[in-house]
Amino acid sequence: MSQPVVNNNRQRPPSVLIAEDDQALRELLSFALHRAGFSVACCNNGLRLLEMLEQGIDDASTAADLVITDLRMPALTGLEVLEALFDRPNRPPIICMTAFGDAETHRTAIRFGATHTIDKPFDIDEMIELVRAVYKYNNNRTKE
Amino acid sequence: MRLTIRITAAITLGIVLIFSIHSYLSIQREREQLKKNLSREARNLGESLLFIVTEIWDSRGEKAALAFLSRRNLLSPSLPARWVWIDAEEGTKFSPLLPGSKLTELSNGEPLSLLAGSDDGHDFLLTYLPTINHSGRIGAIEIRESMDELHDYVQESLRRSAMVVAAAVISGLLFMTVLGSLWINRPVRRLREQAERIGTGDFSTALDVGGRDEFGALASTIEQMRGQLAAAKQAEEKATREQIEALEKLRHTERLATLGRLSAGMAHELGTPLNVISGRAKLITNEDLSTEETVHSAKIIGEQAERMTHIMRQLLDYARRGESRKQLVDVSELLANVVEMLHPTANKQRIEIKLELPEEPLLARADLGQLQQVLLNLAINGIQAMGQGGTLQITLNPHPTIEKQLKISLCDQGSGISAEDLPHIFDPFFTTKEVGQGTGLGLSIAQGIVNEHEGQIKVDSTLGEGSCFHLSLPLADPGAENA
Numbered sequence: 001m002s003q004p005v006v007n008n009n010r011q012r013p014p015s016v017l018i019a020e021d022d023q024a025l026r027e028l029l030s031f032a033l034h035r036a037g038f039s040v041a042c043c044n045n046g047l048r049l050l051e052m053l054e055q056g057i058d059d060a061s062t063a064a065d066l067v068i069t070d071l072r073m074p075a076l077t078g079l080e081v082l083e084a085l086f087d088r089p090n091r092p093p094i095i096c097m098t099a100f101g102d103a104e105t106h107r108t109a110i111r112f113g114a115t116h117t118i119d120k121p122f123d124i125d126e127m128i129e130l131v132r133a134v135y136k137y138n139n140n141r142t143k144e
Numbered sequence: 145m146r147l148t149i150r151i152t153a154a155i156t157l158g159i160v161l162i163f164s165i166h167s168y169l170s171i172q173r174e175r176e177q178l179k180k181n182l183s184r185e186a187r188n189l190g191e192s193l194l195f196i197v198t199e200i201w202d203s204r205g206e207k208a209a210l211a212f213l214s215r216r217n218l219l220s221p222s223l224p225a226r227w228v229w230i231d232a233e234e235g236t237k238f239s240p241l242l243p244g245s246k247l248t249e250l251s252n253g254e255p256l257s258l259l260a261g262s263d264d265g266h267d268f269l270l271t272y273l274p275t276i277n278h279s280g281r282i283g284a285i286e287i288r289e290s291m292d293e294l295h296d297y298v299q300e301s302l303r304r305s306a307m308v309v310a311a312a313v314i315s316g317l318l319f320m321t322v323l324g325s326l327w328i329n330r331p332v333r334r335l336r337e338q339a340e341r342i343g344t345g346d347f348s349t350a351l352d353v354g355g356r357d358e359f360g361a362l363a364s365t366i367e368q369m370r371g372q373l374a375a376a377k378q379a380e381e382k383a384t385r386e387q388i389e390a391l392e393k394l395r396h397t398e399r400l401a402t403l404g405r406l407s408a409g410m411a412h413e414l415g416t417p418l419n420v421i422s423g424r425a426k427l428i429t430n431e432d433l434s435t436e437e438t439v440h441s442a443k444i445i446g447e448q449a450e451r452m453t454h455i456m457r458q459l460l461d462y463a464r465r466g467e468s469r470k471q472l473v474d475v476s477e478l479l480a481n482v483v484e485m486l487h488p489t490a491n492k493q494r495i496e497i498k499l500e501l502p503e504e505p506l507l508a509r510a511d512l513g514q515l516q517q518v519l520l521n522l523a524i525n526g527i528q529a530m531g532q533g534g535t536l537q538i539t540l541n542p543h544p545t546i547e548k549q550l551k552i553s554l555c556d557q558g559s560g561i562s563a564e565d566l567p568h569i570f571d572p573f574f575t576t577k578e579v580g581q582g583t584g585l586g587l588s589i590a591q592g593i594v595n596e597h598e599g600q601i602k603v604d605s606t607l608g609e610g611s612c613f614h615l616s617l618p619l620a621d622p623g624a625e626n627a
Contacts, residue, residue, distance in 0.1 A: 021491075024420040024444055032427060074491045097416035120415035124423035125430070 014135055015039040017057060017064035019049035019081070020097070021073045021114065028124065036128045046076025050084055053091070066135050068127075069096045071109065082112035091139045095130060097122070146323030149331075152317060156344070158420060159312050167305030171298055178294050182269055183257035186223065186287045190255065190273035193225055194285045198275060213285075223287055230274070230282040240286055241270055244459040250274040251282055257289070267291035331359035346513045347374035390594065398589045399517065413455050413488060417448035424448075470597075472620055473510045475540055475550060476501045482519045483538065486527070495527050500539040506550045509620040514593045521586040522613045527610065529558025548619045549599075561605040569603065 016038045020026040030040040041057040043049050049069060056062045071078035078096055085091045093115035098105050106117045115134055201209040210227055217224050230247055232239040240247060242260055249256050250272055257271045269291055274284040331353045338351045351370055353363035424441040427433060483499050490497050526536045534557040543549035561569060570591045594601050598618050607610035
């Protein structure tokens with residue numbers, strides 16, 4: 001897990017954008033992913049997430065390679081963000097976190113374009129593996 | 145007992161009256177009979193004497209006749225006879241004892257019997273047997289009979305009658321007393337005792353006085369009444385029990401429904417800290433963290449555990465079932481808790497909750513869980529009425545018009561309630577929400593709970609602008625509670 005992700009296309013490490021309103025969880029995710037070799041950016045609501053996806057994390061050149069978002073958030077919910085991104089051609093893969101979500105919530109998220117959904121509480125190692133897998137899959141697909 | 149006395153008195157009076165009339169009539173009749181006998185006897189005697197005297201008078205003259213009468217009187221003094229001339233002057237030797245005016249019938253030659261009283265109070269029966277002599281003068285034998293014997297007889301009869309009446313009265317009284325107590329007093333007393341027992345609400349045992357008389361009939365009527373009362377009481381108790389059970393069930397259902405609505409939020413609330421804890425724990429175990437990072441992670445684990453404990457406690461407080469357990473509740477604190485619990489729901493719908501609390505604490509004596517349920521229900525209703533966006537204003541104040549009460553107002557900016565729905569919103573199962581969205585029990589249960597706390601819920605609403613629910617509750621006296 002400590003092994004850094006090798007990014008062949010770019011000079012910088014792959015960037016993950018985390019949207020989560022709970023500070024403790026946000027910190028945990030960013031710390032763990034950072035240690036796993038990702039570059040991490042955070043926000044605490046849906047509106048800010050949408051802004052960062054539209055305008056880049058710092059500027060237009062730093063687009064997120066992968067998004068982890070909570071579904072239930074203030075301002076805009078995760079589902080609403082998904083809906084807003086739905087028609088965008090090169091949107092990054094999105095992993096949705098739900099709290100004990102029922103099957104319906106998962107289906108809705110997938111229908112709205114989520115790459116993957118994961119129930120809270122999740123195993124942090126599993127999450128990192130998931131992020132790696134999704135990133136790798138997406139990276140390979142874009143290369144082809 | 146009074147009834148017995150009355151009946152006894154009436155019957156005794158009747159006995160006395162009948163006996164008296166009977167005695168009076170018998171005595172009268174006997175007296176007449178006796179008088180008739182006496183006068184007949186006197187007449188017989190008089191006729192014999194008249195015949196003898198007339199014979200002597202004719203053969204030996206007046207003197208011899210009168211001497212005969214005198215001699216005869218000496219021999220038989222009980223019925224003295226004398227010779228009278230009807231036309232003799234009063235007070236002379238041959239004048240009759242009765243005045244001449246009463247003796248006019250004698251001139252017809254008919255015998256006559258009359259009663260006369262003497263000066264010393266004795267009564268006499270005077271019998272005259274007339275005869276007309278040669279010169280046409282009317283003379284008569286006058287026989288005097290004392291009535292003392294008759295009086296004595298009447299006295300004796302009266303005395304006997306009185307004794308019989310007295311004996312009848314006494315034995316009647318005794319008889320009636322015994323029978324009255326046996327036939328009237330005892331059943332009446334038993335009836336009264338049992339009726340009193342029924343009067344106190346004890347319908348348990350059947351009423352039985354026994355007998356086939358009117359008391360028995362009355363007792364069986366009362367027994368029927370008792371049966372119906374007992375049945376009615378049982379039915380009422382059953383209805384009350386069912387009502388309580390139904391209410392309890394309703395409350396439980398509503399509690400579960402509210403719990404369901406909240407559980408999504410709860411899952412979010414608990415899921416997140418759980419996630420953080422497990423993640424941090426893994427970091428500590430798996431990674432070669434610096435001491436500083438390890439300590440930081442451990443601290444975060446502690447904080448998150450604390451946070452979960454807090455949430456669990458709130459959940460338990462909310463979900464705890466059972467009897468109403470009243471305690472002193474700081475309403476400000478309760479409202480703050482409620483607002484905290486509502487945060488996820490409100491955030492999801494982008495609704496701001498404004499909580500306005502007074503500076504001094506307001507205490508109410510209430511069941512914390514139930515009051516929390518009421519406030520959550522009202523607040524969630526408000527949030528649901530607003531849909532997306534808006535402000536839910538919650539205000540706590542001492543009641544502005546009612547002394548020793550507090551007032552909680554929950555005002556939303558939602559769709560409001562139409563005038564025709566307004567009178568029904570507290571009815572059970574009344575809901576304007578879509579099928580599956582609400583049970584229609586929340587407000588009715590909230591009202592029930594508030595009423596149990598001797599409070600009131602009032603609502604004012606403008607369609608399209610929002611609704612305000614005003615909840616008033618009695619203020620608790622903290623001095624009395626602390627003891």
